[in-house]
Amino acid sequence: MKHNKRKNGLITLYIEIILTIAICCGMVFTSFIGLTAESGNLSSEVFADYQSLYADYIRAFKVLRMEAVNKIQEDLTFDEMQEWIQSKEDEYREAVGEDVYDGFAFTYKGGYVHSWNYGDYSDYDPASRPWYQAAEKADGEVAVVAPYVTFLSGTGYIDKYDILRMSVVQQYNDEVSFDFDLNVGEINALIAGRKTVYDETIAFLYDKDGYILSSTNSEYYGHNIHTADEQVSQKLCDTLQNQVLNNDGIIIRNVDGVIRLLYSITDEEGKTVCLLIPFFEVFKRNILFVLLLALVLIGIEILFYYKNKSNCSELH
DSSP states (O other): OHHHHHHHHHHHHHHHHHHHHHHHHHHHHHHHHHHHHHHHHHHHHHHHHHHHHHHHHHHHHHHHHHHHHHHHTTTOOHHHHHHHHHHTHHHHHHHHOTTTEEEEEEEETTEEEESOOOSOOTTOOGGGSHHHHHHHHHTTSOEEEEEEEOTTTTSSSSOGGGOEEEEEEEEOSSSOEEEEEEOSHHHHHHHHTSOOSSTTOEEEEEOTTOBEEEESSGGGTTOBTTSOOSSSOHHHHHHHHGGGGGBTEEEEEEETTEEEEEEEEEOTTSOEEEEEEEHHHHIIIIIHHHHHHHHHHHHHHHHHHHHHHHHHHHHO
16 A cells, blocks of 8 residues: 555656646747748738839839930930930939939930939940849849849948849830839838847848848848858858748747857748747747746755655655
8 A cells, every 4th residue: 555655646646747748848839930920020010111112113113214215205316315314313313312323324325324423334334234234134024133232332422331222114115224223221221120029139121132122230231142152151052042941930040159049031032031049039928938937936845755755755
């Protein structure tokens, strides 16, 4: 009888410990579900805000294009067209917004007319530039070009932190292709200006071709996740490229020597939001307390077991 009571008490202890561990694991699992939901909400906000900006930029482009098409139909000389478009610069800048507008241009009669009045474009070859190539590839449709280094980079006209542009482009005919240049500030602020759940989180928004459109670290802006360089390490490239295996979920990754939880989700157009969340921050905030609670509860259960065992021994 005494042996059976001890055996039953030990079984009860094991059950209590297992239940305690199960409950604590459930608490940790629930915290990860919450983290996934918070990451998903942030991603949804970023996608929605991007689409809103995207629509605004295309609307502005269509207004500028409509006026330019009317002038093209007047069959102006190249010099006349250049003079006209430069006379519109201040008006365009004010209409579109100082923080967004960076210029409107198009190929015309074998040349390149542009609204700004600086820089030497006598040797400029539009066909060699990403905006023109994207317009050609779009075959008459409006296209948005990912950030790329501008023609004036390194010339002294713009400083090194202002060399990236996005463009809304369209090929009008074999002679004319439109190029509406945008400052990157609003796109970069989609994530850079957004507070994440954990302060040390590195977040990215990149397009289907791998160009980083926005990041919590502005130095990543305009780089490509398919090309390692002085800023984007090969390890980070590999991590971001392999995110598709983890679409809309969380897994653990070692990124440049730091253990992080990776969350990523890709929308229908191929844009991806990827969050690299510091694991030890999550551990300290969500797991450490549960772990300590589990140890305390298990300790109490063991203590009660031995106390009951001692009491039983004294009674017999």
